[in-house]
Amino acid sequence: MTSPSDIDNNVILTLEKLGVAYELIQIDPDFADTAQFCEKYGFPMEYSGNTIVLASKRGEKKYCACIVQASQRLDVNKVVRGLMGVSRVSFASAEETSELTGMMIGGVTPYALPNDLPVYADHNLLSAEYVILGSGSRSSKLKVAPEEMLKIPGLEFIEGLSMPSK
Numbered sequence: 001m002t003s004p005s006d007i008d009n010n011v012i013l014t015l016e017k018l019g020v021a022y023e024l025i026q027i028d029p030d031f032a033d034t035a036q037f038c039e040k041y042g043f044p045m046e047y048s049g050n051t052i053v054l055a056s057k058r059g060e061k062k063y064c065a066c067i068v069q070a071s072q073r074l075d076v077n078k079v080v081r082g083l084m085g086v087s088r089v090s091f092a093s094a095e096e097t098s099e100l101t102g103m104m105i106g107g108v109t110p111y112a113l114p115n116d117l118p119v120y121a122d123h124n125l126l127s128a129e130y131v132i133l134g135s136g137s138r139s140s141k142l143k144v145a146p147e148e149m150l151k152i153p154g155l156e157f158i159e160g161l162s163m164p165s166k
Contacts, residue, residue: 011136032106032138057088072162
């Protein structure tokens with residue numbers, strides 16, 4: 001199906017272990033960021049899911065990952081903050097994201113995240129025809145049926161996780 005040069009071995013093993021049906025889409029790494037990817041390869045933003053790592057800003061450091069439609073924006077200040085049980089939250093830096101996940105921004109996939117990292121996905125993703133997700137690499141993307149996201153360990157679908165982009 002894929003070779004280790006296509007995506008990280010850990011991601012391949014995780015997809016196989018979970019029995020995830022997916023299509024691997026090879027891309028130019030210069031177009032890994034969602035808006036550029038969608039424009040270059042002709043995929044609608046509402047079918048792309050961004051996996052975003054967030055970090056608490058005060059007290060004990062806490063992290064979570066959220067998957068949101070690219071056409072929406074994450075409700076960080078209310079919903080995510082409440083889910084994390086912290087007073088302040090922000091997007092994790094590229095360095096924090098890489099250190100925590102082993103992946104670069106533009107390639108983060110929810111399928112090979114650390115087991116102790118809470119993962120929340122916008123409920124709206126379930127109504128998409130398919131979802132484009134990171135593959136663990138900036139050189140490819142995963143195309144999955146929304147139901148395949150239910151196989152992500154510990155994933156919780158949340159109503160209202162996102163809101164329309166401004």
